[in-house]
Amino acid sequence: MMTTIRYKIMPDCAFEYFKSETPTALVVCATPGSRAMVLSSTGTLIWDALTREFQTESDIVIAISEQAGVSPDVISDDVRETLTSLHESGLIEQG
Amino acid sequence: MTNQAPTVEIPQATRVRIAHALVAAIARENHIDVLHVKGYAAPDDLYHEGRLSTDADVLVRPHQANALVQCLRGNGWRTVTSFESGSIFKHAAALWHDTWGYVDVHRSFPGFTIEPTQAFDLLWRQHNQKLIANQLCKVPSRLDHALIIAIHASRDPARGDSDTKFVLNAISDEKQELRKRAILFGAMTPYAIATNDELGLAEVQQHPDFRLWKSLASGGDRLELFRARIHAATSPQEKVKIALGSLLINKDHLQMRLDRKPSITDYLNEFRARAAYAFSMFTQRKTDGKP
Numbered sequence: 346m347m348t349t350i351r352y353k354i355m356p357d358c359a360f361e362y363f364k365s366e367t368p369t370a371l372v373v374c375a376t377p378g379s380r381a382m383v384l385s386s387t388g389t390l391i392w393d394a395l396t397r398e399f400q401t402e403s404d405i406v407i408a409i410s411e412q413a414g415v416s417p418d419v420i421s422d423d424v425r426e427t428l429t430s431l432h433e434s435g436l437i438e439q440g
Numbered sequence: 441m442t443n444q445a446p447t448v449e450i451p452q453a454t455r456v457r458i459a460h461a462l463v464a465a466i467a468r469e470n471h472i473d474v475l476h477v478k479g480y481a482a483p484d485d486l487y488h489e490g491r492l493s494t495d496a497d498v499l500v501r502p503h504q505a506n507a508l509v510q511c512l513r514g515n516g517w518r519t520v521t522s523f524e525s526g527s528i529f530k531h532a533a534a535l536w537h538d539t540w541g542y543v544d545v546h547r548s549f550p551g552f553t554i555e556p557t558q559a560f561d562l563l564w565r566q567h568n569q570k571l572i573a574n575q576l577c578k579v580p581s582r583l584d585h586a587l588i589i590a591i592h593a594s595r596d597p598a599r600g601d602s603d604t605k606f607v608l609n610a611i612s613d614e615k616q617e618l619r620k621r622a623i624l625f626g627a628m629t630p631y632a633i634a635t636n637d638e639l640g641l642a643e644v645q646q647h648p649d650f651r652l653w654k655s656l657a658s659g660g661d662r663l664e665l666f667r668a669r670i671h672a673a674t675s676p677q678e679k680v681k682i683a684l685g686s687l688l689i690n691k692d693h694l695q696m697r698l699d700r701k702p703s704i705t706d707y708l709n710e711f712r713a714r715a716a717y718a719f720s721m722f723t724q725r726k727t728d729g730k731p
């Protein structure tokens with residue numbers, strides 16, 4: 346069951362996309378005093394969606410499934426886990 | 441699909457930009473006035489493309505310098521060199537973060553001879569903002585940034601020449617304005633040396649600090665730099681302080697050189713080396729110019 350909670354990147358969060366040896370771009374994000382988190386693959390796509398504005402979990406699932414060409418069912422657990430992890434790390438806020 | 445990347449190396453340029461952004465967020469949260477200078481904080485067209493920076497440089501309102509250092513220490517940075525031990529100008533403290541690397545906190549800018557708070561106010565009055573790694577960082581105006589790059593270049597024998605040529609070319613229409621800013625900041629000596637400004641060089645050749653900046657620009661050795669510092673000192677007390685200071689062991693630098701905490705033996709060895717060096721300077725000075 347997807348929640349209607351909206352998520353947004355914390356105002357004091359620093360982040361930047363970068364290239365590594367992986368085929369897709371990565372993103373590193375951190376707030377002052379926090380550990381750095383590096384996201385890849387779906388994680389990068391989730392972060393990309395979060396940069397737009399407050400997004401619900403279902404908004405993000407739909408955006409990514411369209412971008413990646415996969416069914417929403419395949420990625421919904423991944424998205425939920427990542428959002429939870431980002432929220433617990435203080436990198437995103439709920440609004 | 442994986443969401444969190446396995447251990448990957450974050451490129452140095454990214455780490456430096458994140459450091460800038462985190463410092464901006466920390467300064468904003470703590471009401472500390474900070475200007476981000478040089479490197480990735482500079483307007484993109486003032487450096488040649490692809491030039492890499494190894495640290496994040498910030499200039500803080502002088503009376504807030506210690507507060508900023510404390511805030512950074514509270515957010516994972518640790519002091520490597522203090523304001524007192526950092527350089528002959530005692531202008532900056534270097535702090536290290538295990539993920540983001542070095543931040544150099546400047547409380548003044550070498551070459552600006554006006555009072556540091558006055559210099560900061562002049563820069564602050566015309567500051568711009570630049571988005572770095574998602575944080576708006578306050579930066580000096582384009583012209584002031586060009587001046588900072590040129591003046592810094594005058595004590596960087598490795599990249600100074602190419603940086604100065606590039607920046608002068610980029611602001612070619614505003615050279616006279618740049619010169620006026622150099623005068624305003626009391627920075628004519630390093631400005632004239634860096635830019636090879638003929639009129640300026642004629643003016644500053646008799647200034648006490650000319651030899652010092654010439655020595656810095658040419659990457660002069662320790663002896664030459666020591667003599668230039670003595671020459672630039674404006675009072676006998678200051679000359680004595682510099683001479684005695686050359687014998688004092690800089691704990692932070694020694695630790696960096698050894699890459700470990702110095703032992704008593706390390707201090708003794710260093711002191712012996714300095715004393716021997718001072719003696720050789722003395723004897724060399726006595727025989728200078730003699731057959």
